[in-house]
Amino acid sequence: MIKLLQKKRKLLITGGSGLLALNWACCMRQEWDIVLGIHHHSVSLNDVDTCHLNLDSPDVLEKQVLQVAPDLIVHTAGLTNVDKCEANPTLAYQGNVQIAKNLAFVAHKLDKSLVHISTDHLFSGYSSFYGEGDEVQPLNEYARTKYLAEMAIKELCPDALILRTNFYGWGHSYRKSFTDWIIGQLRSGKRINVFNDVFYTPILISNFVKVAHQLINRSAVGIYNLAGTERLSKYEFAVNVAQVFNLPEHLLVESSINDAKNLVIRPRDMSLSNSKLISELGINFPDTFTSLNELLSQEKRGLRHEIFHSINLS
Numbered sequence: 001m002i003k004l005l006q007k008k009r010k011l012l013i014t015g016g017s018g019l020l021a022l023n024w025a026c027c028m029r030q031e032w033d034i035v036l037g038i039h040h041h042s043v044s045l046n047d048v049d050t051c052h053l054n055l056d057s058p059d060v061l062e063k064q065v066l067q068v069a070p071d072l073i074v075h076t077a078g079l080t081n082v083d084k085c086e087a088n089p090t091l092a093y094q095g096n097v098q099i100a101k102n103l104a105f106v107a108h109k110l111d112k113s114l115v116h117i118s119t120d121h122l123f124s125g126y127s128s129f130y131g132e133g134d135e136v137q138p139l140n141e142y143a144r145t146k147y148l149a150e151m152a153i154k155e156l157c158p159d160a161l162i163l164r165t166n167f168y169g170w171g172h173s174y175r176k177s178f179t180d181w182i183i184g185q186l187r188s189g190k191r192i193n194v195f196n197d198v199f200y201t202p203i204l205i206s207n208f209v210k211v212a213h214q215l216i217n218r219s220a221v222g223i224y225n226l227a228g229t230e231r232l233s234k235y236e237f238a239v240n241v242a243q244v245f246n247l248p249e250h251l252l253v254e255s256s257i258n259d260a261k262n263l264v265i266r267p268r269d270m271s272l273s274n275s276k277l278i279s280e281l282g283i284n285f286p287d288t289f290t291s292l293n294e295l296l297s298q299e300k301r302g303l304r305h306e307i308f309h310s311i312n313l314s
Helices: 019-028 058-068 082-087 089-109 141-156 178-187 205-217 234-244 275-281 288-300 303-308
Strands: 009-014 032-038 049-052 072-075 113-117 161-164 192-195 222-225 252-255
Touching (some): 009 019, 009 058, 019 303, 049 058, 072 089, 089 113, 113 141, 141 161, 161 205, 205 288, 222 275, 234 288, 288 303
Parallel strands (some): 009 072, 032 049, 113 161, 161 222, 192 252
């Protein structure tokens, strides 16, 4: 008796040339048909399709989503440059709020499952391990617009899943990730200054994606913190990277955010509590060393090279 192959579900990811979208596609391309929604840059990844998306026009976007016919939409697009958001609030609103509104409207109208990627920058930074119900106190335009996007998503698409996070993984040629920068500088023998008074709970993208899909499979809705369990300073994280990748730790120089000139105000502590998620899913998160060893393994398997060369700038 011949078994019929089960058709894979289709996943559309906005912001298709970004760090999260590229890594997400690589994580899930064996299980899902992946379509990366792109705007400016062309993308080339094995077993991944692309399409041009117009997130600025709900009417055009609706037609494009109908054509792609995804089972799930993950919204990663947005303006993440904190300084650029502060310098141009109108651009920040368009890039973070308006396109989220447009997508939420279309997703709800077409009855498409929607996952929205938010941020850990939403709070004052005077406490640690913020929970989903803690008061939001944005310190800058980036945080303010990301929070407005959350509120718009909840209103326009009540069944959406909203994930607050701070992730790391392999970047591409024209925009490197934090770990790319650390590894590249240390491999070049360069000293780098890293803040010892800014704290967060970073998570490896591949771990993030696996847990995100557990939530998706449970039809979870509302806000979840999907972050690592360990609260680390940027400096402590960089030390862990150096140790796992066998790089010269002495080139890391502890510095304070107070010494950074002309930097838009940011929260000093962005750590998120993932206790709600752990309680509901009954899972354990790998520690930072284990996750960074997985990142090293990804490099050895060629993932870093593939993602680095995935963007066509022409």
